[in-house]
Amino acid sequence: MADDVEFIGVVKRFGDFTAVRDLNLTIKEGEFFSFLGPSGCGKTTILRMVSGFIDPSEGEIRLGAQPLAGLGPNKRPTALIFQNLALFPLMTVEQNIAFGLEVRRVPAAERRRKVAQMLELIALPGYAERRIDELSGGQKQRVAIARALAVEPKVLLLDEPLSALDLKLRQHMRAELRAIQRRTGITFIYITHDQGEALAMSDRVAVMSQGSMEQVGLSADIYDFPETAFVASFVGENNMFAGRVVAASNGAAQIDTPFGRLSGLNPRRLAAGDEAFAFVRPERLRLTPPGSQSFNTIQSTVLGRVFEGVQVNVTLASPAGRPVTLTMSNDGETPAIEPDAALKVHFAADSTRILPRSGLARE
Amino acid sequence: MSEALARFGRLGVALICGSVAVWALVLILIPHVMLIDYAFHANPGAIDKGLAAPGLSLHSFLPLVDLNDDLALRTFLRTLLTSGVITALALVVCYPIAYYLAKVAVAKWLHILMLCLLVPFWVNEVLRAYAWRSLMTRNGLLNQLATGLGLEPTDYFNYLIPVLGANIALFVGLVYSYVLFMVFPMFNAMESLDRNQIEAARDLGASWLRVHRKIVMPHAKPGIAAGCIVTFMLSAGSFIVPVLLGGRSSFWFTQAIESQFSVLNWNGGSAYALVLELFCLVFIMVMMRVFRVTLRDIAR
Numbered sequence: 001m002a003d004d005v006e007f008i009g010v011v012k013r014f015g016d017f018t019a020v021r022d023l024n025l026t027i028k029e030g031e032f033f034s035f036l037g038p039s040g041c042g043k044t045t046i047l048r049m050v051s052g053f054i055d056p057s058e059g060e061i062r063l064g065a066q067p068l069a070g071l072g073p074n075k076r077p078t079a080l081i082f083q084n085l086a087l088f089p090l091m092t093v094e095q096n097i098a099f100g101l102e103v104r105r106v107p108a109a110e111r112r113r114k115v116a117q118m119l120e121l122i123a124l125p126g127y128a129e130r131r132i133d134e135l136s137g138g139q140k141q142r143v144a145i146a147r148a149l150a151v152e153p154k155v156l157l158l159d160e161p162l163s164a165l166d167l168k169l170r171q172h173m174r175a176e177l178r179a180i181q182r183r184t185g186i187t188f189i190y191i192t193h194d195q196g197e198a199l200a201m202s203d204r205v206a207v208m209s210q211g212s213m214e215q216v217g218l219s220a221d222i223y224d225f226p227e228t229a230f231v232a233s234f235v236g237e238n239n240m241f242a243g244r245v246v247a248a249s250n251g252a253a254q255i256d257t258p259f260g261r262l263s264g265l266n267p268r269r270l271a272a273g274d275e276a277f278a279f280v281r282p283e284r285l286r287l288t289p290p291g292s293q294s295f296n297t298i299q300s301t302v303l304g305r306v307f308e309g310v311q312v313n314v315t316l317a318s319p320a321g322r323p324v325t326l327t328m329s330n331d332g333e334t335p336a337i338e339p340d341a342a343l344k345v346h347f348a349a350d351s352t353r354i355l356p357r358s359g360l361a362r363e
Numbered sequence: 364m365s366e367a368l369a370r371f372g373r374l375g376v377a378l379i380c381g382s383v384a385v386w387a388l389v390l391i392l393i394p395h396v397m398l399i400d401y402a403f404h405a406n407p408g409a410i411d412k413g414l415a416a417p418g419l420s421l422h423s424f425l426p427l428v429d430l431n432d433d434l435a436l437r438t439f440l441r442t443l444l445t446s447g448v449i450t451a452l453a454l455v456v457c458y459p460i461a462y463y464l465a466k467v468a469v470a471k472w473l474h475i476l477m478l479c480l481l482v483p484f485w486v487n488e489v490l491r492a493y494a495w496r497s498l499m500t501r502n503g504l505l506n507q508l509a510t511g512l513g514l515e516p517t518d519y520f521n522y523l524i525p526v527l528g529a530n531i532a533l534f535v536g537l538v539y540s541y542v543l544f545m546v547f548p549m550f551n552a553m554e555s556l557d558r559n560q561i562e563a564a565r566d567l568g569a570s571w572l573r574v575h576r577k578i579v580m581p582h583a584k585p586g587i588a589a590g591c592i593v594t595f596m597l598s599a600g601s602f603i604v605p606v607l608l609g610g611r612s613s614f615w616f617t618q619a620i621e622s623q624f625s626v627l628n629w630n631g632g633s634a635y636a637l638v639l640e641l642f643c644l645v646f647i648m649v650m651m652r653v654f655r656v657t658l659r660d661i662a663r
Contacts, residue, residue, distance in 0.1 A: 052566075053562060053565075072565070073562070073565045073566050074565050074566070074567075074569055074570060079566060079567065080562075080563070080566045082559045082562070084557070086559035086560050086562070086563035087563075088560060088563075088564075088577075088578065090581050090582065099564070099567050099577070100567035100568050103567060103568040103569050103573060147567070148567075151567060151568060
């Protein structure tokens with residue numbers, strides 16, 4: 001409770017451009033919180049406002065109920081990990097990690113102890129004397145984390161620090177970051193455009209678009225229960241059917257689409273006549289009718305089939321242009337599907353979300 | 364080499380190599396051989412009077428170690444000391460300018476600021492020195508401003524700075540003359556510093572002073588060394604500025620060299636010039652050692 005980060009009506013403008021619009025949010029102490037969004041959505045601006053490099057145009061950011069306004073970046077109990085890491089190339093690993101401690105006039109012996117402890121934490125003991133250019137990408141990554149954690153910040157801010165790593169290492173570092181966060185109990189605020197990263201590591205995720213927060217929630221909720229067309233189209237793969245609501249009742253709705261009438265959940269309480277999109281995940285599409293009471297069926301022809309190892313993606317022609325994708329897991333029972341074959345696919349109404357028609361994520 | 368051949372042809376490569384060879388030979392090697400030859404012979408006048416022996420001799424260097432008449436020695440030492448102080452002063456003045464241009468100035472304004480720095484240097488050095496002269500005379504603009512503000516006028520030409528013995532006008536003129544040579548090497552070095560480095564240091568709690576001491580200065584070290592070396596050498600080797608702005612008692616070592624040549628003592632002038640050049644070489648090597656930079660860093 002004590003060291004929550006609160007955004008109260010935070011707005012940031014650069015000239016005529018509004019980078020962040022009216023942000024109201026509380027990030028709890030000890031939480032791993034991610035801002036997820038495409039580039040230019042305002043997430044880096046938020047991070048720079050928390051770290052103190054820029055000031056909000058309106059509103060206030062508080063840490064542990066204390067306003068941060070007026071404190072320079074060198075006075076804030078936050079630490080930032082830069083996208084390019086910004087390690088000091090003329091210093092050794094030890095000097096890098098000890099930099100913030102030296103600033104705080106920590107005695108030399110204590111500094112050495114702390115550096116050793118940090119190197120232990122990032123699993124690089126014995127690297128104290130190494131030069132930065134002798135380290136691999138993943139090692140640099142860890143040194144940057146150690147340098148930031150050494151000053152014992154209340155909040156660690158991470159600006160897409162994994163984006164420069166290759167896929168294998170990135171996945172490994174995700175787990176490591178998550179483990180370090182659990183061990184230290186420090187609030188992590190993580191910025192990324194990579195949804196896999198955000199979903200895999202975070203307690204909660206805020207999806208950002210054009211300076212506004214589209215949705216905040218648990219990772220699984222963001223994926224399974226998107227509340228806006230942007231979130232549905234940005235996070236994960238989704239099939240989309242545009243249409244008009246013809247009937248709505250009790251959290252459910254029906255929508256007329258080029259594929260015919262589809263039933264789905266109606267979380268945003270749309271009314272008959274509203275323009276809407278229906279979304280359904282490719283992995284929720286089935287070749288056999290599901291057992292549930294209410295399901296949709298569409299008929300189409302196969303455009304192609306892409307084998308991806310763990311799964312097989314089948315694309316189906318759509319009268320509305322964008323093809324429909326069906327994902328089957330490669331479980332040994334995947335039926336052989338050839339292009340141009342006619343195919344019927346089914347999906348449960350409970351897996352279908354009908355959302356107001358609004359801006360989609362750009363492909 | 365083969366690449367150069369492909370690009371410029373045989374004739375082109377011959378021309379390029381030839382002009383470099385001519386440059387090295389005519390402008391560096393031959394003059395130095397002559398300079399050394401003159402320096403290590405006594406002047407004919409002294410030989411005629413029987414004060415020195417013909418052939419190789421150190422006679423021409425003697426005035427520099429003559430403790431009974433130490434004008435040349437004092438001039439030499441004062442020139443070097445003053446040049447050192449001028450270099451330090453130029454560093455203090457130019458560091459903020461270079462940092463501002465490299466890391467703070469908005470790109471849109473940068474070229475205009477650069478132009479402001481450059482434009483005065485389109486004018487000949489002699490004219491610039493005259494301009495300072497007219498600004499700092501007894502009834503010049505600076506003194507008119509001072510009296511307008513109710514202050515005592517300053518005698519920029521005769522007020523001597525303690526210890527150094529140089530007057531204020533000379534100081535101002537020399538520092539100003541070498542602003543560009545100090546600013547640009549530092550600017551170049553600082554420009555390549557990743558701004559995130561500065562922000563990372565700030566974020567870790569460093570004050571601005573520490574950011575400069577620990578991040579900016581170490582990064583800009585080769586540029587700082589290059590700027591100091593060039594400024595020191597140009598200042599110590601300056602002639603026209605001390606002639607026009609030096610007062611009665613700020614006699615510059617280059618003026619001492621010139622006065623030897625003007626009385627047709629080429630041997631004495633050569634000896635003085637050689638000593639100045641050797642000292643400048645020593646200065647470069649000391650600076651490189653102190654800043655722990657190599658020639659390659661500086662030439663960048």
